[in-house]
Each structure stands twice: as structure tokens, then as C-alpha cells.
Amino acid sequence: MAGMSSKKRCKGSLDTQEQDRDATEDFRDYMADVVSKGHTCLSIALGHELRLFDVLGDFDESKSCRVIAETAGCKEGYIKAWLRTMVSGKIVEVVENEKGETLFFLPKDRLSSLTSTENNLACLTRQVPIYSTVYPDVVRCVKKDGPNGVDYERFAALDVYWEETNKMMHNSRKHLSFILNQIPGLITQLENGTTVCDVGCGPGHRANLIAGMFPNTKVTGIDISEETVAIAKTKADELMLPNVTFMSADGTSLPENWAETFGYVTMSDVIHHVKNQEKMLAEVHRILTPGGVFSLFDFDVHERLADNYGKPSASVMYAFNLLYDLPASLGDDGESGEGHGHHGEVFAHGHAPDDGHSGDDKKPETVLEGHSLEEVCEGFEKPMNILRKVGFEIEIKQIAETLECHIIATKKK
Incomplete structure (x- = not known):
């Protein structure tokens, strides 16, 4: 009986090790996907800002890299690198003609999600490269002996971006x-x-x-x-x-x-x-x-953090808080708030003073001043x-x- 018990324990241990290996490999694959999509995201942002998706959308048939670059008014070498990223990222499709030439096209069902004339998720990708401009500053803020926040002027490009996307x-x-x-x-x-x-x-x-x-x-x-x-x-x-x-x-x-x-x-x-x-x-x-x-x-x-596990909209909002809200609201005097505020203040209409709203308005009881992430992100x-x-x-x-x-x-x- 003791031998049988030992064998069962051994088999159970092997099963657990196998499950651990599978879980490790699954998570490694997930991380590879995160890294890949991060690079794809930056490339989509570039294509959106340069209206490259609009150019592709105007074609009725597949076109060469040279034609796409000329139509977009861009350098062919850069467009070739961009198209390679878009193909590997499953955004743009690629075919070869009878001469063996590589041609590219954007399926019509993807246009509304990518072109600059539509309000779409491609607009949101442009936040990512803007965050990267202040990333080193945020890293310093996170450290215990670092500054509390980042000068709000460093986020000027984000205000311009928001104005464009809000109007759209x-x-x-x-x-x-x-x-x-x-x-x-x-x-x-x-x-x-x-x-x-x-x-x-x-x-x-x-x-x-x-x-x-x-x-x-x-x-x-x-x-x-x-x-x-x-x-x-x-x-x-x-x-x-x-x-x-x-x-x-x-x-x-x-x-x-x-x-x-x-x-x-x-x-x-x-x-x-x-x-x-x-x-x-x-x-x-x-x-x-x-x-x-x-x-x-x-x-x-959602209100409960556990309910946001794997939820894309939650990831975007929490990253927004980490990379913008906290450092921006703490950037002036280091004591004004814990996030979600321009200079520590947010007004009842939901817009910041830089969006054409006066920061000198009398603040009613609707205003949260120096409020925390928990108060704002209640779900x-x-x-x-x-x-x-x-x-x-x-x-x-x-x-x-x-x-x-x-x-x-x-x-x-």
C-alpha cells in the first residue's frame, strides 16, 4: 500500500509539473503577443497620423509599395518598413501578381476602424507614442526618491490630440x-x-x-x-x-x-x-x-478590480491614469491630487481648462479637487x-x- 501511495504521489507531482510547464509556456506566448501588438500599435498610430490607411482605402485594387508611397507623399523605404509591420500584424493584406511583385491592399471591412475620417480605435493608438515622450519622467516619479509629478506643459501634445479626437x-x-x-x-x-x-x-x-x-x-x-x-x-x-x-x-x-x-x-x-x-x-x-x-x-x-481582469477598456483607462493623470495632477506643487485632474482640478462638465474651459470659474459642489483614482474609477x-x-x-x-x-x-x- 505504501508503494502504491508513493506512485500516486509521484504521478500527481509529474502532472502538476506538466501543468506548470504548460502554464508557463502559455504565459510566455501571451507576453510575446503583448510585445508584438505593442509594436503594431505604434505602427498603426503612425499610419493613422500620416493618413496611410486613407490612401490604401482609396485604391480599388492591390498596389505596390512604390505606388502607395508616391500617393501618400512619403519615402518608399519607410513605407516598405511600415507595410511589413502592418502585414505581420494582420492589418494589411499582401498578394503577389503574375510577375512576382508584392502588392498590398486594405480590405473594405477594416476601413471604418482605421481611417482618419472616422471615430475609431485607431485614434486611440496615437496616445501611446505621446505617452512615450514623458515615459522617462514618469519612471522617475514612481521611484520613492523621485519627483512627485511631471510639469503639465510636458503633456501639451496630448491636449492637441484630445482636441482633434473629441471634435471627430x-x-x-x-x-x-x-x-x-x-x-x-x-x-x-x-x-x-x-x-x-x-x-x-x-x-x-x-x-x-x-x-x-x-x-x-x-x-x-x-x-x-x-x-x-x-x-x-x-x-x-x-x-x-x-x-x-x-x-x-x-x-x-x-x-x-x-x-x-x-x-x-x-x-x-x-x-x-x-x-x-x-x-x-x-x-x-x-x-x-x-x-x-x-x-x-x-x-x-467595473467597480471591482477583479471584474476588470482581461478587460481592454480597463487596461486603457488605468494606463491613462498611470501615465497621465497621476503625474500631471501632481506636477505643479506635488500635493494637488492623486490623479484624474489637470493641475489637480476637474470641473463638473468633464473638461479641463485647457479645452477652452476657464480655470477661474466658481467651483460648485460637483467639482472633485485633488481626488483619487478610487473616487473617479468607481465603475x-x-x-x-x-x-x-x-x-x-x-x-x-x-x-x-x-x-x-x-x-x-x-x-x-
Whole structure:
């Protein structure tokens, strides 16, 4: 019996060792994939910025490297290196013609995910090379004897990038139609004419777009920053939109006479900056008509860290916090915050002063000043629970192009 027991233990030990070897090899393969995709990501960013995907998308047939380079106005040697990366990264396809020449083409079903004219994930790849410019500074900050943060001026390129991508996203009719179509019957309602409120409208991109697409609908945009409201008004005047108005207001204390005024309310990338979320969401409920719909857009991240295991949107957001939020918010005086803030301050509309929002505005109770990652990244479960509490019926959708979630809240009739 002792011998049998020893054999069983030996077999069990061998099985465990085999499992460990398999797990080690699997993780090694995973790491190789991470490294490979990291390099592919940088190359996609280059192609997106130089509009190389747009060039490929305009061709009706496969083309040589020389033709692609000439059309793009780039050096052939660099384009050859880029195309090799794109082929090995499964982004661009390659064929050989009868003469043995290597030709390249971009399948049409990939265009919307890569071209510079669309709001897509290729836009997000351009954050990565920008992070790399401050990477050595962040490394020094992480060390115990290093500086607390990085001078905000070092992140200037990131502000330019955000301005470009935000305009692309909020000015995209295709993107807006996609999210509106996630709510059955809403587009018909907007076409026939209803009332819309964009809470935390920033410079008015989305509010103006809705007003332009649906001339029978009256749109109101509100933002805590008077300077931002002025920018939104100017843009509306330039577009000659008579059906949109903008005003400065605190989302936690909207006009009393707005009760049951709006058929549709939208709020994008704002709620995670708000200290008193329950008060703001209760106000949204109050101004909606019975049966009205509220669209809340925010990070697609869960409250529990374990629930974010392997979740791409969470990886992107947490890296954003590590490589930008923390060092930027601690860069001026070293004591202003623990992340998610420009110079330690974030305003209720969800935009930083450098985005055309005044840093001198009176800060209402919605503002989080010097707030921590835990306060900001509580996950979409918190606002969802509040929405249910104040009287909404909830549905959630994912938006792959922006790594966001779309919480659709309907006010009970």
C-alpha cells in the first residue's frame, strides 16, 4: 500500500509539473503577443497620423509599395518598413501578381476602424507614442526618491490630440446615429421634434450636431463654464442653428421650471468627475418627461478590480491614469491630487481648462479637487445603482469605438 501511495504521489507531482510547464509556456506566448501588438500599435498610430490607411482605402485594387508611397507623399523605404509591420500584424493584406511583385491592399471591412475620417480605435493608438515622450519622467516619479509629478506643459501634445479626437467623435454623424439607434424609436422622435438637453456640453460639439441633424428638435446645452458656453454659442451661430441654445448652469441645481421639460437628456464623460452624483442624476430625472430617455456615457470599467481582469477598456483607462493623470495632477506643487485632474482640478462638465474651459470659474459642489483614482474609477455600477434609486429603468450597451459604455435610463411613466 505504501508503494502504491508513493506512485500516486509521484504521478500527481509529474502532472502538476506538466501543468506548470504548460502554464508557463502559455504565459510566455501571451507576453510575446503583448510585445508584438505593442509594436503594431505604434505602427498603426503612425499610419493613422500620416493618413496611410486613407490612401490604401482609396485604391480599388492591390498596389505596390512604390505606388502607395508616391500617393501618400512619403519615402518608399519607410513605407516598405511600415507595410511589413502592418502585414505581420494582420492589418494589411499582401498578394503577389503574375510577375512576382508584392502588392498590398486594405480590405473594405477594416476601413471604418482605421481611417482618419472616422471615430475609431485607431485614434486611440496615437496616445501611446505621446505617452512615450514623458515615459522617462514618469519612471522617475514612481521611484520613492523621485519627483512627485511631471510639469503639465510636458503633456501639451496630448491636449492637441484630445482636441482633434473629441471634435471627430462629437462631430461624427455616423457615430451619433449609431448611439441614437441603440434606443428604439428615438431617431423618429427626434425627426418629428422633441426637446433635448446636453448636460456638461463642453464647447457644444454634440449639442450642435444634434440640432443640425434634427431641425425640428429644440436642443439646450448646459455647462458650468461661462467661457465654454460662449464657445458653443459662437459655433452655433457659425452653423446658423436656430434650434439650439446654450447656458451656464450647475448640473446639480437646474432651473426649477425645467421639471418634465425634456424628452431626451444626454451626458458624456462627465459623471465620473462629479462629487454629488445622486443629486445630479436626480436633477436629470426631474427635468425628463415621463417615459423620457437619458443617455449616460462613461468609461466601460467595473467597480471591482477583479471584474476588470482581461478587460481592454480597463487596461486603457488605468494606463491613462498611470501615465497621465497621476503625474500631471501632481506636477505643479506635488500635493494637488492623486490623479484624474489637470493641475489637480476637474470641473463638473468633464473638461479641463485647457479645452477652452476657464480655470477661474466658481467651483460648485460637483467639482472633485485633488481626488483619487478610487473616487473617479468607481465603475459604471455606481451611477447605475443611483439611476435605479431615483426612479429609472436601466439598460447598458457597449461602444467599441470609444471603449465606453452607454447607460440607457428610461424614466418610468
